[in-house]
Amino acid sequence: xxxxxxxxxxxxxxxxxxxxLLDVRGLSVSFGxxxxxxxxxxxxxxxxxxxxxxxxxxxxGSGKSVxxxxxxxxxxxxxxxxxxxIGGCNLVALSDKEMTAERGAxxxxxxxxxxxxxxxxxxxxxxxxxxxxxxGVSAAAARARALRVLDELRVDRAAERLAAYPHEFSGxxxxxxxxxxxxxxxxxxxxxxxxxxxxDVRVQERVLDxxxxxxxxxxxxxxxxxxxxxxxxxxxxxxxxMYAGRIIEQNDVEPLFASPRHPYTQGLLGAIPxxxxxxxxxxxxxxxxxxxxxxxxxxxxxxxxAMAMEICRKDYPAMIETGSARVACHIHGGGHA
Amino acid sequence: xAARVETAAAPARRxxxxxFALHEWLVFLTVAFLVLMALVGPALAPSGIxxxxxxxALAPPSAEHWFGTDDQGRDVLWRVVAxxxxxxxxxxxxxxxYSLIGVAVATAATxxxxxxxxxxxxxxxxxxxxxxxxxxxxxxxxxxxxxQSGIIxxxxxxxxxxxRLLRTTMRQTMEQPFVDGARxxxxxxxxxxxxxxxxxxxxxxxxxxxxxxxxxLLILASLSFIGVGAxxxxxxxxxxISAGRSTMSTAWWAVAAPGAAVAVTAIAFGFxxxxxxxxxxxxxxxx
Amino acid sequence: xxxxRGLSKSFRSAAGTSVQVLRDxxxxxxxxxxxxxxxxxGSGKSTxxxxxLGLxxxxxxxxxxxxxDVHAARGPQLMRFRREVQPVFQDPYASLNPRMTVERLIxxxxxxxxxxxxxxxxxxxxxxxxxxxxxxxxxxxxxxxAFSGGQRQRIAIARALAIGPRLLICDEPVSALDVSVQAQxxxxxxxxxxxxxxxxxxxxHDLAVVRHICSEVAVLERGVIVESGKSDEVLGTSQYPYxxxxxxxxxxxxxxxxxxxxxxxxxxxxxxxxxxxx
Numbered sequence: 037x038x039x040x041x042x043x044x045x046x047x048x049x050x051x052x053x054x055x056x057l058l059d060v061r062g063l064s065v066s067f068g069x070x071x072x073x074x075x076x077x078x079x080x081x082x083x084x085x086x087x088x089x090x091x092x093x094x095x096x097g098s099g100k101s102v103x104x105x106x107x108x109x110x111x112x113x114x115x116x117x118x119x120x121x122i123g124g125c126n127l128v129a130l131s132d133k134e135m136t137a138e139r140g141a142x143x144x145x146x147x148x149x150x151x152x153x154x155x156x157x158x159x160x161x162x163x164x165x166x167x168x169x170x171x172g173v174s175a176a177a178a179r180a181r182a183l184r185v186l187d188e189l190r191v192d193r194a195a196e197r198l199a200a201y202p203h204e205f206s207g208x209x210x211x212x213x214x215x216x217x218x219x220x221x222x223x224x225x226x227x228x229x230x231x232x233x234x235x236d237v238r239v240q241e242r243v244l245d246x247x248x249x250x251x252x253x254x255x256x257x258x259x260x261x262x263x264x265x266x267x268x269x270x271x272x273x274x275x276x277x278m279y280a281g282r283i284i285e286q287n288d289v290e291p292l293f294a295s296p297r298h299p300y301t302q303g304l305l306g307a308i309p310x311x312x313x314x315x316x317x318x319x320x321x322x323x324x325x326x327x328x329x330x331x332x333x334x335x336x337x338x339x340x341x342a343m344a345m346e347i348c349r350k351d352y353p354a355m356i357e358t359g360s361a362r363v364a365c366h367i368h369g370g371g372h373a
Numbered sequence: 374x375a376a377r378v379e380t381a382a383a384p385a386r387r388x389x390x391x392x393f394a395l396h397e398w399l400v401f402l403t404v405a406f407l408v409l410m411a412l413v414g415p416a417l418a419p420s421g422i423x424x425x426x427x428x429x430a431l432a433p434p435s436a437e438h439w440f441g442t443d444d445q446g447r448d449v450l451w452r453v454v455a456x457x458x459x460x461x462x463x464x465x466x467x468x469x470x471y472s473l474i475g476v477a478v479a480t481a482a483t484x485x486x487x488x489x490x491x492x493x494x495x496x497x498x499x500x501x502x503x504x505x506x507x508x509x510x511x512x513x514x515x516x517x518x519x520x521q522s523g524i525i526x527x528x529x530x531x532x533x534x535x536x537r538l539l540r541t542t543m544r545q546t547m548e549q550p551f552v553d554g555a556r557x558x559x560x561x562x563x564x565x566x567x568x569x570x571x572x573x574x575x576x577x578x579x580x581x582x583x584x585x586x587x588x589x590l591l592i593l594a595s596l597s598f599i600g601v602g603a604x605x606x607x608x609x610x611x612x613x614i615s616a617g618r619s620t621m622s623t624a625w626w627a628v629a630a631p632g633a634a635v636a637v638t639a640i641a642f643g644f645x646x647x648x649x650x651x652x653x654x655x656x657x658x659x660x
Numbered sequence: 661x662x663x664x665r666g667l668s669k670s671f672r673s674a675a676g677t678s679v680q681v682l683r684d685x686x687x688x689x690x691x692x693x694x695x696x697x698x699x700x701x702g703s704g705k706s707t708x709x710x711x712x713l714g715l716x717x718x719x720x721x722x723x724x725x726x727x728x729d730v731h732a733a734r735g736p737q738l739m740r741f742r743r744e745v746q747p748v749f750q751d752p753y754a755s756l757n758p759r760m761t762v763e764r765l766i767x768x769x770x771x772x773x774x775x776x777x778x779x780x781x782x783x784x785x786x787x788x789x790x791x792x793x794x795x796x797x798x799x800x801x802x803x804x805x806a807f808s809g810g811q812r813q814r815i816a817i818a819r820a821l822a823i824g825p826r827l828l829i830c831d832e833p834v835s836a837l838d839v840s841v842q843a844q845x846x847x848x849x850x851x852x853x854x855x856x857x858x859x860x861x862x863x864x865h866d867l868a869v870v871r872h873i874c875s876e877v878a879v880l881e882r883g884v885i886v887e888s889g890k891s892d893e894v895l896g897t898s899q900y901p902y903x904x905x906x907x908x909x910x911x912x913x914x915x916x917x918x919x920x921x922x923x924x925x926x927x928x929x930x931x932x933x934x935x936x937x938x
Binding site for chain 3: 095096236237238240241245248249263264265266267268269270271289290293303304305306307308309310311312314315317318319320321322324325340
Binding site for chain 3: 549550551553554555556557558559560561564568569572573
């Protein structure tokens with residue numbers, strides 16, 4: 037199999053003018069009822085086009101993983117509102133049974149820990165083929181498809197290894213199997229939640245390269261959820277930064293790294309040591325990210341922000357759009373949300 | 374990491390509010406009532422319950438004697454109430470005693486050299502393989518039949534399960550980084566055990582205790598029933614059942630009342646153990 | 661100051677076979693220096709740490725601290741080692757005894773080594789330490805669970821610093837923390853190092869963090885130190901294949917550079933014969 041020559045890839049990805057594959061509007065997620073209810077994700081909107089790789093970056097408590105779970109409707113205790121449109125179909129409005137059919141068919145998911153996503157007592161072949169078998173595909177056909185997907189993900193000697201069990205695989209190979217499970221139903225959208233956090237850097241790089249190639253070749257929309265700005269820079273076309281349940285900045289990857297606008301994004305980029313350059317001192321953001329119970333009024337970032345003004349303590353800033361960038365910060369003008 | 378923190382948030386809040394279902398309250402109230410009965414029962418009981426009054430023997434339940442009288446004419450209800458002290462407090466004492474032995478043994482196995490651990494664990498294997506009742510029976514018979522020898526016998530035979538469970542937990546605690554940290558700080562072995570390892574391991578026993586009391590109560594009653602535990606005229610429940618056995622066909626109440634007391638107590642403590650277990654282990658939480 | 665010489669260690673696996681985890685490790689930490697040890701998971705980093713702290717006995721080789729043979733030391737010698745060498749562990753959720761208050765956590769070392777017999781003086785020292793790591797006296801009666809990961813790591817550092825150690829052994833001290841908090845803890849460690857003239861052995865898998873904080877570094881590959889030297893050289897211009905491979909796989913927060921690297925990788929993978937994948 038020969039890869040597409042990526043050297044020719046345009047520096048700035050062509051914006052997808054056609055209707056996006058995944059269109060999320062006003063997504064909010066909360067837990068619990070009445071006064072004990074807590075809002076984990078607050079009015080999040082974004083879109084991912086075919087073949088586009090979008091990263092959702094955030095720290096713990098930012099709501100990034102909750103967003104992923106809400107898109108997949110994995111947690112029955114979550115109250116999800118808003119619109120999640122995939123191919124003309126609003127996932128939020130589906131019945132549980134219809135949603136089960138959509139999972140794997142239109143939207144697939146890869147989790148952080150490959151070992152816990154795999155059944156230790158089932159062969160690799162059976163697990164990868166399972167999605168198809170549940171849809172009534174014959175055993176032989178499902179097996180053939182499983183083999184093809186594993187080949188595509190460059191699992192060596194895939195035919196022999198269909199009969200192997202997860203413990204016989206290395207961490208990186210297991211994650212490929214998990215990706216194969218997510219891809220075998222030919223979804224249009226793949227959500228990858230910290231897919232490489234448990235892996236060593238060299239394996240991480242290979243797994244990300246694979247995801248990159250697959251998304252190019254299949255025109256797959258990928259939503260990568262991560263806390264690692266380095267991974268974002270190498271993988272995504274577009275980046276959304278999430279803080280305390282909201283998206284606070286959104287931009288194409290290059291302008292975002294070259295000129296971050298939100299003080300939080302600036303702080304994050306200043307806080308990571310770089311292997312390729314020496315920094316005297318890391319810029320640090322004081323304090324810690326708030327939990328969903330301790331989000332301050334106004335802009336949720338204001339207690340940690342060096343540039344906070346009076347209005348930041350009172351009103352949540354509206355999202356302002358300038359060019360490719362969207363940012364929710366009073367420094368950049370605009371009113372309150 | 375992130376996912377764990379985010380999704381854990383909501384259940385964590387729920388746990389802060391003590392929430393008990395109706396049946397859980399029922400169990401708590403029953404246990405509280407039983408313990409209260411054991412503490413003040415004998416003081417409230419009329420003095421007649423230890424004296425024979427043959428003229429009034431085997432009277433059926435009536436307004437005066439709710440659960441009737443036994444073959445010596447003593448009020449069965451009050452004997453059951455007074456017997457709670459012997460049955461329940463003895464069981465609790467036994468559990469406390471053998472837990473202390475278990476803690477000592479588990480500590481020795483955890484701290485000691487590997488061979489000592491091996492010896493102790495094989496010892497507990499043997500202890501667990503033997504039927505507890507039979508061994509306690511042998512001990513009690515050798516010490517002479519009395520409630521004291523029943524207690525001693527059961528304290529000496531009850532510890533292996535506790536020791537084994539605690540040793541497993543202590544081994545896990547020993548592998549926690551904070552134990553490494555304490556060792557690197559130069560903390561002495563005794564202090565390491567008392568302030569770091571035991572406080573973080575004993576949780577597992579608190580749950581076990583409730584279940585153990587239920588078990589112990591049954592064995593103690595069995596010993597008395599067989600005749601090597603409490604002796605008549607003691608109102609220990611097992612002894613009462615044993616004494617009432619000969620007249621069971623005519624006076625069922627003399628057996629039924631202490632029998633019901635044993636059953637209710639055993640069930641209440643058994644449920645208490647389950648509730649504590651479920652509270653401690655989030656994976657068993659249904660909500 | 662800390663000298664590890666010819667350290668080897670193997671473990672017996674469940675199947676009964678012996679697995680060599682460390683082979684002939686030689687490593688030195690000099691006074692006032694931050695020395696790094698990097699390796700992937702399974703490289704034996706934590707075994708090195710446990711041996712260096714005297715918590716685990718090596719099969720052969722020695723660890724000596726300032727003339728004290730750590731694995732043979734007894735009594736006052738051992739207590740001196742314990743007082744002068746302190747660990748900071750990776751997971752601040754597991755490295756603090758959940759049953760102890762912050763005050764007890766920090767003053768435990770003072771009690772154990774009988775450094776400040778007077779309770780009021782101990783209390784003052786705890787407050788001073790808390791302020792030094794960016795917390796305050798209000799933390800004292802609370803338990804670790806009341807704090808965020810970054811705050812817990814500060815408490816762990818205060819606990820380690822309480823008895824005035826000369827060497828800190830840090831096992832992945834920031835890898836469990838949020839990105840914005842990692843920088844705080846790294847800066848705190850650097851500041852403490854300068855202020856107290858500490859030596860630090862910094863063990864981590866994150867090459868960028870190690871390069872940032874360490875002056876010297878050794879690279880551990882499956883239980884063997886394959887390269888060591890100045891960190892700017894080893895983690896900058898090293899030509900040793902393993903180190904090179906690690907360095908090239910470190911994600912860089914620069915989209916243009918990352919794109920250039922990926923193109924290079926994928927063109928190798930796609931070229932005939934060159935299979936970049938295992």
